Each structure stands twice: as C-alpha cells, then as structure tokens.
Amino acid sequence: MALELTAARPDPALLDLPWRIPLEEWPEDILAALPRGISRHVVRFVRLSGRVLAIKEIKDDIARREYEMLRNLRRLHLPSVEPFAVVSGRVGLDGEPLDACLVTRHLQYSLPYRALYSQSLRKGTATRLIDALAVLLVRLHLTGFWWGDVSLSNTLFRRDAGAFAAYLVDAETGELRNRLSDGQREHDLEIARVNIAGELMDLDAGGLLQEERDPVDVSERIVTRYRELWAELTNAETIDDTERWRVDDRIRRLNKLGFDVDELEITTDIDGTSIRLQPKVVDSGHHSRRLLRLTGLDVRENQARRLLNDLEVYSAATGRQGEDEEIIAHDWLAQVYEPVTRGVPRDLVAKLEPAEVFHEVLEHRWYMAERAQHDVPIREVVDDYVANVLPGKPDERAVLGVDTEELPVIADR
Amino acid sequence: MATVKFDEATRIYPGNDTPSVDKLNIDIQDGEFLVLVGPSGCGKSTSLRMLAGLEEVNGGKIWIGDRDVTDLSPKDRDVAMVFQNYALYPHMTVADNMGFALKIAGVDKGEIRKRVEEAAKILDLTQYLERKPKALSGGQRQRVAMGRAIVRSPQVFLMDEPLSNLDAKLRVQTRTQIASLQRRLGVTTVYVTHDQVEAMTMGDRIALLKDGVLQQCATPREMYDNPANLFVAGFIGSPAMNLVTVPASSDGAKFGNHTVTIPREGVEHGGSHVVVGVRPEDVEITTNNDGLELTIDVVEELGADAYVYGTPTDGDISLVGGDDNLAKPFIARVDGRSVPPKGSKVYVYPKAQHMHVFDPESGKRL
Ligand SMILES: Nc1ncnc2c1ncn2[C@@H]1O[C@H](COP(=O)(O)OP(=O)(O)OP(=O)(O)O)[C@@H](O)[C@H]1O
Numbered sequence: 001m002a003l004e005l006t007a008a009r010p011d012p013a014l015l016d017l018p019w020r021i022p023l024e025e026w027p028e029d030i031l032a033a034l035p036r037g038i039s040r041h042v043v044r045f046v047r048l049s050g051r052v053l054a055i056k057e058i059k060d061d062i063a064r065r066e067y068e069m070l071r072n073l074r075r076l077h078l079p080s081v082e083p084f085a086v087v088s089g090r091v092g093l094d095g096e097p098l099d100a101c102l103v104t105r106h107l108q109y110s111l112p113y114r115a116l117y118s119q120s121l122r123k124g125t126a127t128r129l130i131d132a133l134a135v136l137l138v139r140l141h142l143t144g145f146w147w148g149d150v151s152l153s154n155t156l157f158r159r160d161a162g163a164f165a166a167y168l169v170d171a172e173t174g175e176l177r178n179r180l181s182d183g184q185r186e187h188d189l190e191i192a193r194v195n196i197a198g199e200l201m202d203l204d205a206g207g208l209l210q211e212e213r214d215p216v217d218v219s220e221r222i223v224t225r226y227r228e229l230w231a232e233l234t235n236a237e238t239i240d241d242t243e244r245w246r247v248d249d250r251i252r253r254l255n256k257l258g259f260d261v262d263e264l265e266i267t268t269d270i271d272g273t274s275i276r277l278q279p280k281v282v283d284s285g286h287h288s289r290r291l292l293r294l295t296g297l298d299v300r301e302n303q304a305r306r307l308l309n310d311l312e313v314y315s316a317a318t319g320r321q322g323e324d325e326e327i328i329a330h331d332w333l334a335q336v337y338e339p340v341t342r343g344v345p346r347d348l349v350a351k352l353e354p355a356e357v358f359h360e361v362l363e364h365r366w367y368m369a370e371r372a373q374h375d376v377p378i379r380e381v382v383d384d385y386v387a388n389v390l391p392g393k394p395d396e397r398a399v400l401g402v403d404t405e406e407l408p409v410i411a412d413r
Numbered sequence: 414m415a416t417v418k419f420d421e422a423t424r425i426y427p428g429n430d431t432p433s434v435d436k437l438n439i440d441i442q443d444g445e446f447l448v449l450v451g452p453s454g455c456g457k458s459t460s461l462r463m464l465a466g467l468e469e470v471n472g473g474k475i476w477i478g479d480r481d482v483t484d485l486s487p488k489d490r491d492v493a494m495v496f497q498n499y500a501l502y503p504h505m506t507v508a509d510n511m512g513f514a515l516k517i518a519g520v521d522k523g524e525i526r527k528r529v530e531e532a533a534k535i536l537d538l539t540q541y542l543e544r545k546p547k548a549l550s551g552g553q554r555q556r557v558a559m560g561r562a563i564v565r566s567p568q569v570f571l572m573d574e575p576l577s578n579l580d581a582k583l584r585v586q587t588r589t590q591i592a593s594l595q596r597r598l599g600v601t602t603v604y605v606t607h608d609q610v611e612a613m614t615m616g617d618r619i620a621l622l623k624d625g626v627l628q629q630c631a632t633p634r635e636m637y638d639n640p641a642n643l644f645v646a647g648f649i650g651s652p653a654m655n656l657v658t659v660p661a662s663s664d665g666a667k668f669g670n671h672t673v674t675i676p677r678e679g680v681e682h683g684g685s686h687v688v689v690g691v692r693p694e695d696v697e698i699t700t701n702n703d704g705l706e707l708t709i710d711v712v713e714e715l716g717a718d719a720y721v722y723g724t725p726t727d728g729d730i731s732l733v734g735g736d737d738n739l740a741k742p743f744i745a746r747v748d749g750r751s752v753p754p755k756g757s758k759v760y761v762y763p764k765a766q767h768m769h770v771f772d773p774e775s776g777k778r779l
Pocket residue numbers: 035036037038039040041042043054056081082104105106107110112149153154155156169170171172498500
C-alpha cells in the first residue's frame with residue numbers, strides 16, 4: 001500500500017513527516033507544544049512550511065468524512081477549522097498498517113477552554129465563552145448542521161480585539177441537512193449541556209476552576225442563551241421601505257440580550273426588505289476601542305456601541321459591506337454623523353458632547369418612529385430633538401470642565 | 414424497561430418522493446435485543462432516530478411502553494443513545510465519570526453512588542472506581558463509557574453502529590460484551606448495524622429492511638431457516654445462499670437433470686420457473702451425472718471442510734443476487750477429506766429437507 005495524500009492544494013513537504021511512526025511517538029523536535037482540549041484520538045501539532053498543522057490519527061473513512069464535512073462548513077462560511085489533507089495508506093516500520101491522519105490548519109490565536117480557564121480569567125470571561133458557543137451553535141443550526149458532539153473541547157475560542165469568537169474543531173459526528181428538526185436541535189443542546197457540565201466538573205476536580213461557580217449552573221447557560229438567540233434570530237421579518245426603524249429595533253433587542261452585531265444584511269426583493277443579523281460576543285471596552293480606531297471619535301462604551309450599530313446599518317443599507325471599513329466609516333462620518341451634530345444650534349452646543357448628541361438623536365429617532373410606526377426623516381428628528389429635548393438638559397460642558405472622572409454615563413433611556 | 418412499538422411509522426425526507434421508512438411495524442418485547450439490519454441506505458438509522466426523537470415522523474406512531482412518544486422531544490422519551498462519543502474526563506475518578514450526568518439531572522448523592530456501584534459490578538469495574546481513567550486499558554475505558562449510559566437506567570438503549578470506529582479485535586470483543594451486558598441488564602435495546610454477522614450473533618430478533626420496507630422480523634434462526642423472500646435469503650448467511658432460477662412443472666423443479674419436489678403452490682403459481690435456494694452446507698455433491706453440472710473455479714480449504722466455488726456449465730443457468738453484474742459462483746461446503754480439484758466437473762442438488770423455493774416474480778417464499 002502506498003501513502004496516499006488527499007488535499008485541495010497538496011504541500012509536498014507534508015510527505016516528509018514521519019508517517020511510518022504512530023503519531024503518539026513522533027519526535028519532540030518536529031512538534032509544536034500548543035495547548036489542546038480532551039480527545040479520544042491522538043492529536044499533535046507540527047510546524048511545516050512556516051505554518052502550524054494539527055494532525056489527528058483516526059480511521060480512514062472517518063478522516064475522509066470529517067475532511068469533507070469541514071470543507072462543506074468552510075464553503076458555507078461557518079466558523080470551523082480549515083481542513084488541509086488526509087494522509088492514508090500508512091504502514092508502520094514493522095509492516096503493520098497504521099490509521100489515517102486528518103490534517104487541519106492550526107487555528108491561529110485560538111485557545112482551548114482548558115487554557116482559558118486555567119489562566120486567571122477576567123470576571124465574566126467564563127460566561128462570554130458560553131455565549132460565544134451559543135452564537136456558534138445557533139449559526140450552525142440555522143444552516144442545517146447537526147453537530148452531535150457539542151462540547152467545550154470541540155470548540156476553539158479566539159479573542160480578537162475584545163471580541164470572542166467560537167470555532168468548531170471536531171466535525172466527526174456532524175451532519176448537514178436542509179433544515180434541522182426541533183428534536184435534532186434539542187438533542188444537540190442536551191449533549192452540550194451534559195458535556196459542558198462534565199468538562200467543568202473535570203476542571204474543578206483538577207483544581208483548575210478559578211471562578212467559584214457551579215458547573216451545572218454554568219452549563220445551563222448554554223441552553224438559555226441558545227434559546228434566546230434562536231428566538232430572536234428566527235423571528236425573521238420583512239419590512240417595507242418606510243420601516244427602517246425596525247432594523248434599529250432588532251439591533252436593540254439583540255443588544256439587550258447582551259449580544260452585538262457582527263454582520264448585518266439588508267436585502268430587498270419583491271416580497272419586501274428582509275434583515276439578517278449575525279450576532280457576536282465582545283469584551284467590555286471593545287466598542288470604544290473600535291470606534292476610536294475607525295473614526296477617531298473617543299467616546300464611552302455604550303455610545304460607541306450605538307454609533308457602531310448605526311455605522312453597520314449605514315454600510316448594509318448602502319450595500320457596501322465588502323468594502324474597506326475605514327473608508328465606509330469616513331463616509332459615514334461625513335454623511336451621517338456630522339450633519340446631525342452640526343444640526344445643533346450654536347447656543348445649545350455647550351449642552352452635550354457631539355457624540356452624546358448623536359447618540360441621543362438616534363434614540364430619539366427610534367422613539368419617534370415607534371410612536372408613528374413608520375420611519376421619520378433624520379432632519380425632522382434633529383429639529384424635534386433640538387426644539388423639545390436638548391433645551392431641557394443641563395449645561396454639560398461646564399460640568400465636564402470640573403471633573404470628568406466621577407460622572408455616570410448619561411444614558412437616559 | 415418497556416416495550417417499543419413502531420406502528421405504521423413513516424418518514425419522508427423533505428425533497429424526497431419516496432419514504433425512507435415506509436409504514437414500519439415492529440413490536441419489541443420488554444427486555445428484548447432487536448437488531449435493525451440492511452444494506453446502506455435501507456432506512457435503519459432513520460428508524461432508530463425516529464424512535465430517539467431525532468427525526469420527525471410523517472405518518473404512524475411510535476410507542477414506548479404505553480406512552481405515545483411520537484411528538485415528544487428526545488429528552489422526554491427516557492431513551493439513551495449509547496456510545497455517542499463519550500469523553501472520559503482525566504481529573505475525575507471512574508466513579509465520577511460514570512455518575513456525573515446523574516448529578517446534572519439532580520439525582521441525590523446516595524442514589525448516584527448506589528447506581529454507580531451496581532453498574533460497576535455488572536461491568537467488572539468495582540476495583541477501579543476510585544482510579545483515574547488514565548490507569549485503565551482500552552477495553553475498560555470502553556466499559557466506563559457504557560457505564561455512563563447504564564447508570565441513567567433508561568427505558569430503552571439505542572445504538573447506531575457503535576463499533577464502527579473500533580479495530581477488528583476490539584470490535585469482536587466489545588460485541589460480545591454488549592450482548593451479554595444487555596442480557597444481564599434486561600433493558601430493551603435497539604441496535605443498528607449493516608453487518609449481518611453482527612446482527613445474527615447479537616440479536617434476539619432481527620428486523621431486515623430494504624428500501625425503507627421491512628422484509629422480515631424474526632429470530633436469527635428463523636431468518637436463516639425460513640427466509641420470507643429472496644432478499645432475506647440472499648442477505649442472511651455467509652457465504653450467502655445459492656439462489657438458482659430453474660424450470661418447474663407439475664413434477665417438480667429441474668435442478669440440472671435432478672428433479673426436486675417443490676411445494677404445490679410452486680407448481681400452481683402459474684410461471685414456468687421457480688427460484689430454488691440452497692445453503693452451501695446443504696448441497697449434495699456427486700460426480701455421477703445427477704444434478705446441476707458445475708465447473709470448479711476455486712477451492713477454499715478450511716481444514717475440516719472446504720468451500721468450492723463453481724460455475725454452471727449450462728450458460729443459461731445463472732444465479733440470482735449479487736449487486737454487481739458479475740456472475741455469482743455457486744458455493745458448496747464439502748468434506749475436507751474429499752475435495753473436488755479445481756477445474757473438475759461435479760453435479761450438485763439440494764438436500765431434500767433443506768431447500769427453499771421462491772416465486773421468481775414476487776420473490777416470495779413458496
Ligand atoms: N486545527 C486545530 N487548531 C487548533 N487546535 C486543534 C485543531 N485541531 C484539533 N485541535 C485541538 O485538539 C483537540 C482534539 O481534537 P478533536 O476534538 O478533533 O479530537 P477527537 O479525538 O475527535 O475528539 P473527541 O474525543 O471529542 O471525538 C481539540 O480539542 C483542539 O484543542
């Protein structure tokens with residue numbers, strides 16, 4: 001039997017790895033010592049041609065199936081590790097056949113939960129991980145993927161500028177359908193709940209659990225968070241052209257659940273306009289850092305979130321999602337943000353900082369639209385706001401001049 | 414523990430014209446080990462998943478005990494899918510690995526300990542309960558995973574090709590373990606496999622499916638001795654039954670120049686031919702021009718006996734079955750002390766008491 005390599009873009013260097021030796025016995029010097037989750041198969045990382053690969057020793061047919069499944073997931077733009085190759089037809093030095101290997105690219109900057117949990121976590125990180133997994137599971141289910149082995153071990157977490165993203169790493173038991181039945185979704189949830197509880201109890205038994213939290217309670221969070229998200233995201237609605245405020249409305253509901261908007265898609269066809277939201281989980285401080293980078297505006301967290309949401313809506317409504325975000329942000333500043341903040345008459349400028357004015361105008365627009373049950377042009381909103389709301393505010397600039405530290409955020413919702 | 418009933422259970426996948434499981438009727442006894450078997454795509458997994466609550470039922474009903482579970486969610490059915498990639502947790506003891514799911518379900522400590530100890534006794538793991546999984550052999554780890562399902566004491570165990578990712582040796586070993594374990598526990602079990610040997614060795618009864626339709630549901634012995642139709646006859650048994658289409662008249666069927674008596678319906682069914690089935694061990698083999706003439710192509714020595722593979726000399730006679738278009742050989746088991754040599758001509762006919770006759774059109778047993 002000859003060594004057989006299945007890959008979309010085969011790297012010849014792959015053939016130089018010691019395939020005749022069981023993976024467990026591969027020499028240290030070619031391995032990359034990176035943290036891993038629990039697994040039944042032997043998994044190792046190697047450095048090859050300047051990248052790190054994950055290698056899992058597994059039966060030939062299962063390796064191929066998983067390889068194909070991962071390819072499908074990537075094609076469907078679902079967050080999963082990237083399949084690289086299947087190596088089969090391995091024969092040991094003693095002439096005995098060896099199991100095949102599934103090779104995936106090591107997901108950069110990813111951390112298995114064991115590594116995350118055994119560092120001293122910032123408060124709230126544990127729940128954010130579960131939330132990120134809930135986002136992943138809802139996404140997979142919406143696309144028709146039944147996982148069959150949902151667990152923290154089979155998920156990789158990536159922290160990216162304050163956002164937490166979960167990726168699927170183990171697709172061995174997965175199946176793709178057109179649509180999942182409620183029974184299938186419930187089954188995945190039950191598996192998730194039991195596995196997460198087991199994994200946390202294991203960390204607890206090993207003295208690795210930092211936060212004093214009951215594993216069973218934490219594991220139940222996956223169920224509640226999943227259900228909330230599922231309800232919010234499947235409650236698809238089509239709106240007509242005079243109801244753009246409903247986009248706002250949906251974003252607010254998602255925010256209220258504690259999720260952020262990662263992607264927003266507004267599509268219009270003969271049946272009306274439909275909205276698709278892609279949620280994400282972020283760390284505290286994420287929004288203000290991001291807004292500062294994109295626009296130079298230095299504002300507080302919940303203002304920044306509001307402004308970023310509006311930027312997202314702007315880019316979806318103008319069909320520019322694929323473009324460079326800094327350029328979109330620049331145009332949004334010029335076309336949306338500045339006209340509003342400049343709409344404040346000179347004598348009232350001292351009342352609030354411009355970003356807060358913008359934030360409040362957006363809130364005001366939402367209230368007006370909800371009351372009217374249709375969109376209200378931004379000019380009208382600004383006029384109404386300037387005439388009826390702003391004059392009643394205290395002169396903030398004066399206060400700000402005294403002390404910027406001790407003031408509570410003026411959300412006034 | 415409970416009975417299970419598939420009652421006209423039907424599943425049509427969206428986008429398909431034909432049902433993947435078509436009006437399935439099976440009554441499973443309390444404590445019975447039922448194996449669903451059949452070729453790839455026949456609907457085994459779909460049937461099991463309908464029972465588990467993972468696949469919608471488009472027609473008919475499913476009962477567990479006296480509860481209609483057709484529309485219940487999986488976790489309300491009190492069934493356990495065994496071997497679904499059970500992970501073993503390295504920092505937890507064997508006892509905790511077996512019992513932690515009960516803790517999640519809110520079962521109290523004393524009860525958990527009791528059930529874990531009972532399961533450990535059955536699984537021969539008592540002395541390992543306080544160890545960590547690392548210190549166990551592969552087979553013992555496998556048993557801990559089984560323990561996880563056992564302590565839940567569900568009404569029904571469901572297993573879908575649980576041995577498929579084990580190597581050949583561990584597969585045979587685990588097969589025996591599962592079967593004997595199930596008998597000791599007495600929990601109703603539905604087991605899916607495509608492997609008829611596995612089905613024959615493990616099941617109290619076997620349900621054989623083809624294209625979503627139940628072909629026969631009976632004990633392994635009954636399936637082997639009295640296959641209900643050609644498909645069952647060809648599927649059960651290894652090597653498979655020889656199935657030969659031969660001319661039939663009121664005198665009987667002509668097996669070469671040997672006349673065999675066939676049941677009356679065989680003559681009365683109207684056609685001029687019947688299919689005669691004979692298992693390799695039920696073949697009379699002679700050299701004196703009596704029976705169907707074969708040329709021996711291959712001889713397989715097994716010690717006490719041997720299998721000979723031959724082709725009918727009469728090119729018009731062909732054997733039924735075989736998924737591919739290759740001509741199927743006629744197989745006979747012969748005494749190891751008198752094996753006809755390769756290339757020789759022999760004559761074969763079925764032993765009178767061990768012959769099966771089928772209608773060539775409907776495939777039904779006559
Ligand atoms: N591409 C990858 N990038 C980063 N880490 C990876 C990658 N592939 C595998 N790993 C790590 O290896 C671990 C085990 O991999 P995987 O879950 O695929 O193995 P498994 O034996 O199939 O597991 P299971 O017992 O759940 O079936 C994962 O938890 C993950 O930490």
